[in-house]
Amino acid sequence: MKKQIITLAIAGAMSLALPSGLMAQDSALTSDMIEHAKMIGEKALNSTLTEEIITSLTTEVGHRLAGSANDVKGREWAINKMTAMGYDKVWTEPVTIPLWHRGTASARITAPFAHNMAITALGNSVRTPEGGLTAEIVQFDEYKDLVAAPEGSLDGKIAYVSFRMEDSGVAGAKGYGYAGQARRNGSVAAAKAGASAIIIRSIGTDDNRTPHTGSMNYADGVTQIPAAAISNPDADLLDNVLKHGKPVTIELNLTSHSHDPVVTYNVIGEITGSDEPDKAVLIGAHLDSWDLAMGALDDGTGVAIVMSAGKHIIDGGVKPKRSIHVILFAAEEEGLYGAHEYVRAHKEDHNDFGQTILGAEWDSGTGRIINLEPGVGPTSLTVMREIGAVLAPYGVATLMTNGAKGQSDMSALGNAGMPAVNLGMEKTNYFDYHHTPNDTLDKVDIPAITFNSSIYAMFAFMAASVDVDYMK
Amino acid sequence: MKKQIITLAIAGAMSLALPSGLMAQDSALTSDMIEHAKMIGEKALNSTLTEEIITSLTTEVGHRLAGSANDVKGREWAINKMTAMGYDKVWTEPVTIPLWHRGTASARITAPFAHNMAITALGNSVRTPEGGLTAEIVQFDEYKDLVAAPEGSLDGKIAYVSFRMEDSGVAGAKGYGYAGQARRNGSVAAAKAGASAIIIRSIGTDDNRTPHTGSMNYADGVTQIPAAAISNPDADLLDNVLKHGKPVTIELNLTSHSHDPVVTYNVIGEITGSDEPDKAVLIGAHLDSWDLAMGALDDGTGVAIVMSAGKHIIDGGVKPKRSIHVILFAAEEEGLYGAHEYVRAHKEDHNDFGQTILGAEWDSGTGRIINLEPGVGPTSLTVMREIGAVLAPYGVATLMTNGAKGQSDMSALGNAGMPAVNLGMEKTNYFDYHHTPNDTLDKVDIPAITFNSSIYAMFAFMAASVDVDYMK
Numbered sequence: 001m002k003k004q005i006i007t008l009a010i011a012g013a014m015s016l017a018l019p020s021g022l023m024a025q026d027s028a029l030t031s032d033m034i035e036h037a038k039m040i041g042e043k044a045l046n047s048t049l050t051e052e053i054i055t056s057l058t059t060e061v062g063h064r065l066a067g068s069a070n071d072v073k074g075r076e077w078a079i080n081k082m083t084a085m086g087y088d089k090v091w092t093e094p095v096t097i098p099l100w101h102r103g104t105a106s107a108r109i110t111a112p113f114a115h116n117m118a119i120t121a122l123g124n125s126v127r128t129p130e131g132g133l134t135a136e137i138v139q140f141d142e143y144k145d146l147v148a149a150p151e152g153s154l155d156g157k158i159a160y161v162s163f164r165m166e167d168s169g170v171a172g173a174k175g176y177g178y179a180g181q182a183r184r185n186g187s188v189a190a191a192k193a194g195a196s197a198i199i200i201r202s203i204g205t206d207d208n209r210t211p212h213t214g215s216m217n218y219a220d221g222v223t224q225i226p227a228a229a230i231s232n233p234d235a236d237l238l239d240n241v242l243k244h245g246k247p248v249t250i251e252l253n254l255t256s257h258s259h260d261p262v263v264t265y266n267v268i269g270e271i272t273g274s275d276e277p278d279k280a281v282l283i284g285a286h287l288d289s290w291d292l293a294m295g296a297l298d299d300g301t302g303v304a305i306v307m308s309a310g311k312h313i314i315d316g317g318v319k320p321k322r323s324i325h326v327i328l329f330a331a332e333e334e335g336l337y338g339a340h341e342y343v344r345a346h347k348e349d350h351n352d353f354g355q356t357i358l359g360a361e362w363d364s365g366t367g368r369i370i371n372l373e374p375g376v377g378p379t380s381l382t383v384m385r386e387i388g389a390v391l392a393p394y395g396v397a398t399l400m401t402n403g404a405k406g407q408s409d410m411s412a413l414g415n416a417g418m419p420a421v422n423l424g425m426e427k428t429n430y431f432d433y434h435h436t437p438n439d440t441l442d443k444v445d446i447p448a449i450t451f452n453s454s455i456y457a458m459f460a461f462m463a464a465s466v467d468v469d470y471m472k
Numbered sequence: 473m474k475k476q477i478i479t480l481a482i483a484g485a486m487s488l489a490l491p492s493g494l495m496a497q498d499s500a501l502t503s504d505m506i507e508h509a510k511m512i513g514e515k516a517l518n519s520t521l522t523e524e525i526i527t528s529l530t531t532e533v534g535h536r537l538a539g540s541a542n543d544v545k546g547r548e549w550a551i552n553k554m555t556a557m558g559y560d561k562v563w564t565e566p567v568t569i570p571l572w573h574r575g576t577a578s579a580r581i582t583a584p585f586a587h588n589m590a591i592t593a594l595g596n597s598v599r600t601p602e603g604g605l606t607a608e609i610v611q612f613d614e615y616k617d618l619v620a621a622p623e624g625s626l627d628g629k630i631a632y633v634s635f636r637m638e639d640s641g642v643a644g645a646k647g648y649g650y651a652g653q654a655r656r657n658g659s660v661a662a663a664k665a666g667a668s669a670i671i672i673r674s675i676g677t678d679d680n681r682t683p684h685t686g687s688m689n690y691a692d693g694v695t696q697i698p699a700a701a702i703s704n705p706d707a708d709l710l711d712n713v714l715k716h717g718k719p720v721t722i723e724l725n726l727t728s729h730s731h732d733p734v735v736t737y738n739v740i741g742e743i744t745g746s747d748e749p750d751k752a753v754l755i756g757a758h759l760d761s762w763d764l765a766m767g768a769l770d771d772g773t774g775v776a777i778v779m780s781a782g783k784h785i786i787d788g789g790v791k792p793k794r795s796i797h798v799i800l801f802a803a804e805e806e807g808l809y810g811a812h813e814y815v816r817a818h819k820e821d822h823n824d825f826g827q828t829i830l831g832a833e834w835d836s837g838t839g840r841i842i843n844l845e846p847g848v849g850p851t852s853l854t855v856m857r858e859i860g861a862v863l864a865p866y867g868v869a870t871l872m873t874n875g876a877k878g879q880s881d882m883s884a885l886g887n888a889g890m891p892a893v894n895l896g897m898e899k900t901n902y903f904d905y906h907h908t909p910n911d912t913l914d915k916v917d918i919p920a921i922t923f924n925s926s927i928y929a930m931f932a933f934m935a936a937s938v939d940v941d942y943m944k
Binding site: 055059115207210232233237241436442 | 531532533587681705765766912913915
């Protein structure tokens with residue numbers, strides 16, 4: 001334990017000392033830029049704006065299911081808000097998306113013991129036949145076992161994956177990425193084995209009767225079967241019922257369904273750069289949310305953080321050399337539709353994708369930022385570490401790796417070639433609430449997102465002020 | 473801080489030393505009784521029976537709403553279980569209760585911003601008119617403000633009490649008792665002022681979208697209006713919407729309703745005493761539960777604790793002098809119907825109420841027992857403290873007060889004259905889950921209820937073995 005503390009202390013000292021030494025010799029950041037960034041940061045820390053924005057969004061709009069009436073409301077809210085805040089330009093860019101409607105969901109264990117279960121449809125799921133579907137369930141410990149089920153082995157059955165996500169992180173053997181396979185691809189695997197439907201244990205770390213929704217995929221040539229998630233306590237119950245060794249039947253009724261595609265929009269607010277206005281640093285979040293709650297953590301916090309960060313830069317009164325685009329992506333939840341469309345439009349239609357010089361997203365809920373991972377060219381890495389050095393006294397450590405591709409939406413841009421930065425956060429209980437009816441304002445740590453807004457403001461101002469090519 | 477620790481240490485030493493001194497002189501407990509009680513207790517601590525019982529009840533039966541089909545299932549389960557466990561006698565005693573059906577509940581803020589809310593009917597509530605009820609709400613900070621509303625001031629309005637329960641205990645200015653007034657009596661106060669319905673903030677300490685139900689009362693001569701509770705996050709949202717200062721309208725739809733009275737039953741299992749079998753020490757819990765979950769904490773834990781405690785005494789192989797009755801009361805939630813009927817039947821019909829010599833209930837969820845408060849006659853108090861001294865090494869302190877009237881159901885018996893003991897528990901998050909869809913098996917602390925079963929077994933064996941009149 002003691003050793004760990006000492007190691008951390010040394011690392012902390014180094015991260016402070018090293019870039020500061022570099023800066024003395026050949027800094028790209030000027031002391032004016034740094035002083036101004038710190039001033040913006042201090043003001044941001046003492047501002048209530050981030051709180052006001054997320055309170056306004058969750059209270060006046062609520063959820064923003066992509067393509068829904070509330071999505072329209074959210075967009076109008078964002079346009080009005082950014083316009084009123086004094087962004088130099090605010091515009092939208094169209095994104096065509098499939099329109100999905102959640103409908104109602106119910107599930108009941110009918111034998112050997114009767115129980116109602118808390119269940120929700122997975123995003124994109126088709127409905128059950130009229131009147132519902134009653135079938136025996138076949139339990140699988142995890143997704144890979146379901147994949148191994150022979151063709152025909154689930155004919156007329158409902159597949160059930162009972163795997164529990166236990167890590168609060170994205171990676172790891174029991175983290176979101178691994179556990180989430182059952183949600184994303186379970187329906188295809190189950191349908192290949194002949195199942196009529198699939199039920200999964202919620203991909204979440206809580207013990208509430210609040211099932212976790214989330215997107216799922218169908219595959220060409222594979223029957224589309226209904227897919228839904230039960231809450232963790234309901235999965236515990238189902239597991240206990242299964243232990244009796246008798247056939248377990250479930251009555252499942254989903255009315256979820258898809259409509260014809262509709263057009264929604266990315267919303268962009270610009271702080272126009274003084275020297276090279278066509279080049280832009282992007283700070284982003286996604287405006288859409290699932291519809292079970294109010295999308296406070298996912299991704300109201302990101303919306304509030306980047307919108308307020310921009311406003312703090314505006315209020316600072318000094319234009320950065322390049323533009324800053326606060327981008328609120330559309331339809332992230334259904335599969336990064338807004339981000340993919342951004343890449344397509346700007347890369348193929350306008351051939352101006354290279355003008356998007358750097359991007360950073362916030363789609364991580366409510367934790368404080370504790371580190372910065374660059375994903376830039378080898379030469380500009382020095383600049384990024386200079387920026388990191390300014391943020392270090394605020395507890396943001398610059399990672400030695402240089403592999404960031406951007407979070408969530410921004411990863412689509414990162415994978416298409418945009419340099420990116422990931423601002424990483426402390427551990428939180430994000431996956432207790434993620435995609436559930438519990439994603440409400442009270443779960444937001446206001447001091448933490450206020451802090452994060454300050455970091456984003458300082459980061460974006462410096463990144464857009466310095467004269468560097470982040471590709472190089 | 474240090475002072476507190478020292479004080480506690482002295483108190484602990486005294487509670488151990490004092491009764492032990494008494495025992496040396498004129499103990500009513502024999503060393504055989506004590507040794508046997510300790511043996512039972514040790515076995516109970518190492519037993520999985522309490523866990524098995526609560527797992528069986530919640531998995532095989534689920535909720536036990538009084539008068540429902542599941543209530544019948546629960547009763548059959550209890551009779552079969554206690555019979556199989558080797559109780560000397562198992563019988564039921566009829567209780568006539570009003571039959572209430574929860575139906576469906578929905579509530580939507582329709583203006584100035586549209587939001588769906590998580591809501592549930594309060595137990596006993598009447599339904600809204602066919603098609604629901606849309607009205608402006610009038611907010612009250614707490615119950616006493618609603619009581620002060622002038623007659624006619626709420627005509628055509630829905631009353632809303634936003635008071636938040638913040639203490640995790642029953643007493644205190646923000647505890648269950650005080651906050652619960654709005655639930656129990658709010659409908660009468662609202663109707664007197666002319667309201668068409670009442671909505672309250674859930675009486676609970678959590679931040680989940682899981683509203684808390686619970687019993688409510690109507691009064692003769694006062695219009696019966698629908699009553700429901702919204703979850704804490706929904707109440708937070710509603711409070712935020714109200715801050716905009718515009719009229720807030722809600723569409724409320726409840727289909728809850730009452731049927732003709734039905735008969736349910738208290739279930740009693742007897743360990744027949746060797747010397748005075750007609751006299752009985754009661755250890756009790758309530759078998760019924762609300763219907764939103766599986767009644768694991770409320771009061772599955774009590775059922776499991778007292779049923780297993782009895783079984784441990786049976787397995788110990790020594791009969792106590794007086795009988796022990798493990799009593800599972802019916803319809804506690806709706807208003808102690810089973811307990812009141814017990815008093816009526818045994819006091820008025822059979823005139824044998826005095827044979828019920830002492831009672832202790834467990835209706836406190838999942839916390840470990842940390843103290844014992846007697847409620848007995850002045851002479852027998854010495855005996856109760858001797859029993860307490862045996863439990864002291866297990867961390868159960870005997871309180872110096874002698875005012876216990878019995879918890880929950882047992883309070884009806886205590887108020888009718890039965891000597892009682894309260895076994896008090898450590899603080900838990902009981903009121904996060906109480907009366908909600910979250911009252912599920914995963915919330916139960918199995919080691920804690922196993923421990924409690926051990927304490928109940930030791931307590932009941934000793935209390936029924938010693939030759940004393942607890943009235944005196």
